[in-house]
Amino acid sequence: MEIGLIGIGKMGYNLTLNLLSKGYTTVIYDIDKEKLKGLDKKGAIFAESIQDLVSKLNKTRKIFLLLPAGEPTNNVINELVKYLDENDIIIDGGNSHYKDSIAKYEMLKRLNINFLDCGISGGVSGALNGICAMVGGDKDVFETCEKIFKDISVEDGYLYTGRAGSGHFCKMVHNAIEYGMMQSIAEGFEMLYKSEFDFKLDKVAKVWNHGSVIRSWLIELLYDALSKDNKLTNIKGIMKSTGEAQWAVETALEKGIPVPIIALSLFMRYRSLENDTFSGKIVAVLRNQFGGHELYYL
Numbered sequence: 001m002e003i004g005l006i007g008i009g010k011m012g013y014n015l016t017l018n019l020l021s022k023g024y025t026t027v028i029y030d031i032d033k034e035k036l037k038g039l040d041k042k043g044a045i046f047a048e049s050i051q052d053l054v055s056k057l058n059k060t061r062k063i064f065l066l067l068p069a070g071e072p073t074n075n076v077i078n079e080l081v082k083y084l085d086e087n088d089i090i091i092d093g094g095n096s097h098y099k100d101s102i103a104k105y106e107m108l109k110r111l112n113i114n115f116l117d118c119g120i121s122g123g124v125s126g127a128l129n130g131i132c133a134m135v136g137g138d139k140d141v142f143e144t145c146e147k148i149f150k151d152i153s154v155e156d157g158y159l160y161t162g163r164a165g166s167g168h169f170c171k172m173v174h175n176a177i178e179y180g181m182m183q184s185i186a187e188g189f190e191m192l193y194k195s196e197f198d199f200k201l202d203k204v205a206k207v208w209n210h211g212s213v214i215r216s217w218l219i220e221l222l223y224d225a226l227s228k229d230n231k232l233t234n235i236k237g238i239m240k241s242t243g244e245a246q247w248a249v250e251t252a253l254e255k256g257i258p259v260p261i262i263a264l265s266l267f268m269r270y271r272s273l274e275n276d277t278f279s280g281k282i283v284a285v286l287r288n289q290f291g292g293h294e295l296y297y298l
Contacts (some may be wrong), residue, residue: 002027003148004053006076007066007094008035010292011120014127015066015093015152016044022151029053050076054083061088062145064118069096069243077104086112089141093118097247098169105137105164114141117164119171122154123290130154134174136167169251176248176262182286183265185218186279193231193278202226221289222282236296237280239287241269 002025005016012028013035019026020043029047030036036046047053054061061084067073073094080090090113092101101117108115116137126132133149135142135158142149142160149158161170192199205223209215225232245266252259272280287293 001025001147002057002062004028004047004057004061004063005066006030006050006053006063008032008039009066010124011093011127012066013039014124015064015131017042018128018130018152020044024148024151027053027056050079051083054080059085059088060144061085062091062148063089064091064093066093069094069100074100074104077108081108081111081113084111084113087114089114089116089145091116091118091145092168093120095119095171095175095242095244096168097243098165098167098172101136101168102165114138115164116141116145117167118149119167119174121171121174122157124292125290126154130157133158134161134167134170135159136161136169137164172244172248172251175242175244176259176266179245179265179269180261181216181218182283183268183279184261185214185222185286186282189222189282190277190279200230202230217290218286221286225285225289232278232281232285234297235281235285236298237272237276237278237282237284238296239269239272239280239283240293241266245269 008030
C-alpha cells in the first residue's frame with residue numbers, strides 16, 4: 001500500500017519511519033527540505049512540491065497531513081484540491097479545531113474528495129512505535145483506510161468515532177484531560193519540593209509508578225526527567241498552551257458543561273508566562289518528554 005505524507009516535523013518524521021517499517025510506499029513533502037534528511041535512506045520517496053507528491057501516488061490517493069492547525073493546514077488543503085481526483089482521501093492528523101474539520105469535510109464533499117479528521121495521541125515516540133488514533137468521517141471512507149490506522153497504532157489503539165469532526169473533538173477532550181492530569185501531578189510535586197522533608201523526587205516518582213493508583217506514562221516520563229536533574233534546576237517553569245484546552249473550555253461554555261479542573265489548568269499555563277514556579281517546571285518537562293515541546297532555560 002502507498003501513502004502520501006505532508007508535514008515532516010517531529011511527529012511527521014517518526015510517522016514516516018513507522019509507515020516505512022510496515023512496508024508502505026511513502027511519498028513525503030515538507031516546505032523545509034532539511035526536515036527530510038535521512039528519510040530517503042530509509043526508503044521514503046521525496047516530492048519536490050505538493051503537485052509532485054500527488055503525481056507520484058496512484059488512484060485512489062491517500063494523503064496524511066501532519067501540520068499545525070489553522071492556516072498551514074487550510075493552505076495545504078486548498079493547494080491539494082487543485083490536483084486531486086474524485087474519491088481521493090485527505091486525512092488531517094493535526095490538532096485542528098473540530099468545527100474547522102466539519103467545514104473542511106463539507107467543502108471537500110462538494111468536490112467529491114473524501115476527508116477524515118484524525119486525532120493522534122502518543123507523542124513523538126508514539127508516532128514511531130504506535131499511535132493512539134481517533135478518526136471521524138464517513139464510515140466507508142474510514143473502512144478504506146482502516147488498515148493504515150491499524151498498522152500505525154498500538155494494539156487496540158485506534159477508534160472510528162463517528163461523523164466528521166468527531167475525531168478532532170475526541171482529541172480536543174483528550175488534550176483537555178491531559179492538561180488537568182499534568183497540572184495535578186505538578187502541584188503534588190511542588191508540595192513535595194517545598195515540604196520540610198528531604199524527598200528525592202525521582203524516587204517518589206519511581207515508587208508511585210509501581211502499584212500505586214496514580215501510576216501512568218506521565219509519572220514514568222517525570223521519573224526520567226527528575227533522575228537527570230532532581231530539582232529541574234536549569235529549567236524555567238514556562239508551559240505554553242497549544243490551543244486544544246482553550247477550545248475545550250470554550251466548547252464547554254457553549255454547551256453549559258462545568259469543567260473547573262480543565263479551565264484552571266489552562267489558566268495556570270497563562271500564569272506560568274508571568275511567574276516561574278516549580279509546578280510550571282514539572283509540566284514543562286513533561287511536555288518536553290512526551291511531545292518534544294521546547295524547554296526554556298535560566
